[in-house]
Amino acid sequence: GAGVSQTPSNKVTEKGKYVELRCDPISGHTALYWYRQSLGQGPEFLIYFQGTGAADDSGLPNDRFFAVRPEGSVSTLKIQRTERGDSAVYLCASSLELAGGGNTQYFGPGTRLTVL
Amino acid sequence: AQSVSQHNHHVILSEAASLELGCNYSYGGTVNLFWYVQYPGQHLQLLLKYFSGDPLVKGIKGFEAEFIKSKFSFNLRKPSVQWSDTAEYFCAVSGYSGAGSYQLTFGKGTKLSVIP
Known part of the structure; x- marks a missing residue:
């Protein structure tokens, strides 16, 4: 079946937007995670959803x-008043929720x- | 808090050479351990994982890893690398966060370049 999809693949914005x-x-995956990966680093955890x-x-x-x-x-991950330091790759992951x-x-x- | 340390930033090998990538973790409870791989232009994919049982874990494409609890290590190995193994490899650990999630904590990654 289809994997996890993310849109857009690239987003360029101006500081403050x-x-x-x-x-x-x-x-069918009830667990959803967001991570952020900065240049030269591994992904870092942001937030976890179980259901809604x-x-x-x-x-x-x-x-x-x-x-x-x-x-x-x-x-949807929302970022207000973007800053240049927010520039990164934002990753999403999903999984079944097993005990x-x-x-x-x-x-x-x-x-x-x-972020320019 | 969980942490993961990968010893090598960039490894360069010739085809058919043996590979061992180091990974050490810090966590006070029961851990689940993972190796993910990111091929050029592709997304993160699971290579192998350890949850319990036999500490020697076999994954896809001939990779294996050994969990050594006393050393807090989970090193990745492959007896003979191929050019197609050129990729970035991430070691990750998950343990119950106490807030309901099993988020992954990643190392900084190791870039493997295999020379034909």
């Missing part, structure tokens, strides 16, 4: 970042965000 990044998880609710948003860097998943499937953490997360291709 608002952006939305979309993630479409694998059908954000169960863990401890990785969001500040209150300019917000994410929703209103119907428990597609998720004990034995879950494989499947990653999308990412959205490369560039």
Whole structure:
């Protein structure tokens, strides 16, 4: 079946603008994660959804970042008043939710965000 | 807090050479361990994972990894690399966050270049 998809693949914006990044998880996956990957680094956790609710948003860097998943499937990551330091690849991953953490997360291709 | 350390930033090998990529982690509880691979122009893919049981784990494309609990290590190995193994390799650990998620904590990655 189809994997995780993310749109857009590339987004260039100006400092101070608002952006939305979309993630479409694998059908039937209840767990959804957002990560951010800066140049030369591994992905870093931002937020986790179980169904429609954000169960863990401890990785969001500040209150300019917000994410929703209103119907428990597609998720949107929203960044207000973008800053040059927000430039990175934003990755989405989904997984089945199995007890004990034995879950494989499947990653999308990412959205490369560039803030000028 | 979880952390992952990958010892090598860039490894260059000739085809047929043996590969070992180091990974050490820090976590106080039961961990799940992963190696992900990112081929040029592609998204992150799971190479192999360890949840429990046999500490020697076999993955796709001839890769294997050994979990050594006493050393907090999960090194990746392949006896004979091919040019098509050129990619970036990420070690990751997940453990229950206490806030409901099993988010992954990644190392910084190791770039492998295989010379034909």
